[in-house]
Amino acid sequence: MRSLWQGTIACGLVALPADLFAATEEHGPGLHLVHSLDGGRIRHRRVCELDDREIGPEEIARGWEAPDGRTVVLQDEDLEALPLPTKRTIDVAGFVDEADVDPLLYARPYWVGARGPGAQKPYALMTEALARSGRVAVCKVxxxxxxxLAVLRPRNGILVLHTLRWPEEIRDPGDLSSPAPTTNRELALAELLMDEMAGVDITGLHDDYTQALNSLVDTLAAGRTAAPPLEPQPPVDLMAALEESVRDARRARNEGHDA
Structure with missing residues (x-):
C-alpha cells in the first residue's frame, strides 16, 4: 500500500509518527460513458474556458474566487505553506464513547501504520487502550x-482513522417519519422476525450487480429484450405477511442447522 499521509498523532505529550493508507477500494462493473448512437467512448478533457484549448496537467492549479469576481490562483507550493497544524499533525482533542458518534457522520476509513521503531510502543498502547475503554479519539486531519473531523478507533489490533463529515454537512431530512400507528402484536411479530433472522454473516454477502450486468449484456448482445425484475409490493395484510415471514425465516434457520 502507498502512504497517503505522513505525520504525527499527538495525544497530550505522547507523539506517534504515523502513515495513513486507504482502507477501501471501489470494485465497479467497468461501465464506460459512450455515445448512444454509435458506441464511441466519451472522454473528459480539461479545457480552459478563456483560451478555449485543452490544458496539460503541468498548467493546472487551484483557484479561489473572490467576492469581486477575481480569481486567486494557488500553486502547490502555496498550499504547502498553508499555516495549518493538521497538515502534519493529528491532534487528539479528546475521547468519547463510540456509541456517541452518529453513524451518519462517518465518511472514509484509513489504516494507520506506525512509522519507525520509536512509534511501535505508543501505537500498541493507543490501540489497546482504545479497545479496552470502548472509546474513540476525536481529532482533526x-x-x-x-x-x-475524524476519529481514531481500534480494529483487530490495528488503528483506524475514520474521517467524519462536519455536523453542518448533514442535511435536514424534514419530517419523513410515518404517522401510521403500530400495535403491540405487530411489534411483537416484528421483533420475533428479527430474532429468527439474527446472526447475518456479512462476509458471506456479495455484490450481485456485476453478474446481473453480465447476464444483461449477453441478453442484449444476442438481440433479445431484457425483462425488468418485479418489485416487491407492500402487503395487503401486514399481520399475515409478518407471520409468514417468521415461518419462512424459522424454516430457513432450521435447514441451515440441519446442513
Missing part, C-alpha cells in the same frame, strides 16, 4: 486540501 488535513487530507486532500480539506481539514476534516
Amino acid at each position: 488535513a487530507l486532500r486540501s480539506r481539514e476534516r
Whole structure:
C-alpha cells in the first residue's frame, strides 16, 4: 500500500509518527460513458474556458474566487505553506464513547501504520487502550486540501482513522417519519422476525450487480429484450405477511442447522 499521509498523532505529550493508507477500494462493473448512437467512448478533457484549448496537467492549479469576481490562483507550493497544524499533525482533542458518534457522520476509513521503531510502543498502547475503554479519539486531519473531523478507533489490533463529515454537512431530512400507528402484536411479530433472522454473516454477502450486468449484456448482445425484475409490493395484510415471514425465516434457520 502507498502512504497517503505522513505525520504525527499527538495525544497530550505522547507523539506517534504515523502513515495513513486507504482502507477501501471501489470494485465497479467497468461501465464506460459512450455515445448512444454509435458506441464511441466519451472522454473528459480539461479545457480552459478563456483560451478555449485543452490544458496539460503541468498548467493546472487551484483557484479561489473572490467576492469581486477575481480569481486567486494557488500553486502547490502555496498550499504547502498553508499555516495549518493538521497538515502534519493529528491532534487528539479528546475521547468519547463510540456509541456517541452518529453513524451518519462517518465518511472514509484509513489504516494507520506506525512509522519507525520509536512509534511501535505508543501505537500498541493507543490501540489497546482504545479497545479496552470502548472509546474513540476525536481529532482533526488535513487530507486532500480539506481539514476534516475524524476519529481514531481500534480494529483487530490495528488503528483506524475514520474521517467524519462536519455536523453542518448533514442535511435536514424534514419530517419523513410515518404517522401510521403500530400495535403491540405487530411489534411483537416484528421483533420475533428479527430474532429468527439474527446472526447475518456479512462476509458471506456479495455484490450481485456485476453478474446481473453480465447476464444483461449477453441478453442484449444476442438481440433479445431484457425483462425488468418485479418489485416487491407492500402487503395487503401486514399481520399475515409478518407471520409468514417468521415461518419462512424459522424454516430457513432450521435447514441451515440441519446442513
